[in-house]
Amino acid sequence: MMKKVIILVGSPRVNGSTVKIVEQVNEILTRKGMATEIVLLDWLELVPCRGCGSCEDSGECVQKDEMQELWQKVESSDGLVLASPTYYSGVTAQMKMFIDRTGKAKVIWDYKRNLPAGGRFSKGKRAMVISVCGQSGEKWLTGPLTEMRSLLHDLEIPVHSIIKMHGSDVGGGLFEGRPETRIEIVDATERFIDGTEEIALYSKDEKDA
Numbered sequence: 001m002m003k004k005v006i007i008l009v010g011s012p013r014v015n016g017s018t019v020k021i022v023e024q025v026n027e028i029l030t031r032k033g034m035a036t037e038i039v040l041l042d043w044l045e046l047v048p049c050r051g052c053g054s055c056e057d058s059g060e061c062v063q064k065d066e067m068q069e070l071w072q073k074v075e076s077s078d079g080l081v082l083a084s085p086t087y088y089s090g091v092t093a094q095m096k097m098f099i100d101r102t103g104k105a106k107v108i109w110d111y112k113r114n115l116p117a118g119g120r121f122s123k124g125k126r127a128m129v130i131s132v133c134g135q136s137g138e139k140w141l142t143g144p145l146t147e148m149r150s151l152l153h154d155l156e157i158p159v160h161s162i163i164k165m166h167g168s169d170v171g172g173g174l175f176e177g178r179p180e181t182r183i184e185i186v187d188a189t190e191r192f193i194d195g196t197e198e199i200a201l202y203s204k205d206e207k208d209a
């Protein structure tokens with residue numbers, strides 16, 4: 001059973017569809033007894049990865065902003081939710097900063113230099129991924145979902161649930177006259193809490209290739 005869940009939101013819009021979904025997920029998690037925190041990445045002072053490679057020697061990022069504090073929050077959680085809308089077939093810039101900085105400092109230095117795993121997050125975490133796109137059709141969700149799942153794959157944090165919501169800019173949006181949205185949010189959050197099914201990004205053949 002998860003005790004603490006951190007939810008990282010890539011959308012800069014506090015009244016947007018991503019936040020609306022996240023609020024419902026959060027309500028279910030807290031009702032089931034979990035401590036939660038929603039972090040709007042847009043509200044943090046964050047800068048992008050510069051690819052300088054310093055972390056490959058030290059395991060630490062040279063850029064001193066609010067990322068270090070965010071990593072501590074992720075470390076102290078046993079559940080991690082990544083939620084981002086589609087911006088031009090990818091995640092938002094806010095989420096991309098988290099993905100690149102985290103992947104580089106927490107994963108790449110570790111296996112490139114075969115150093116002890118001090119930079120990694122501790123084991124035993126689990127994840128859920130959420131993406132929303134404005135147009136109708138799940139194809140617009142492929143990019144952002146792959147980006148977020150790719151980081152989680154490298155972090156070795158298993159994904160147990162994925163929420164895919166499309167058509168947020170069509171008609172009345174995701175909720176008006178669309179009861180299936182709420183049903184999917186409830187079902188997906190329960191799969192995350194339950195944690196039995198793991199949704200791997202790569203098939204076994206792809207992983208070995």
Ligand SMILES: Cc1cc2nc3c(=O)[nH]c(=O)nc-3n(C[C@H](O)[C@H](O)[C@H](O)COP(=O)(O)O)c2cc1C
Nearest residue numbers: 011013016017018085087088089133134135140168
């Ligand atoms: C810069 C930008 C790029 C976008 N690119 C896409 C896109 O490629 N495909 C799509 O379906 N929707 C796209 N959208 C629409 C958003 O995914 C949609 O409005 C979504 O609901 C935004 O999330 P939010 O409501 O949580 O802010 C884009 C929106 C913005 C602002």
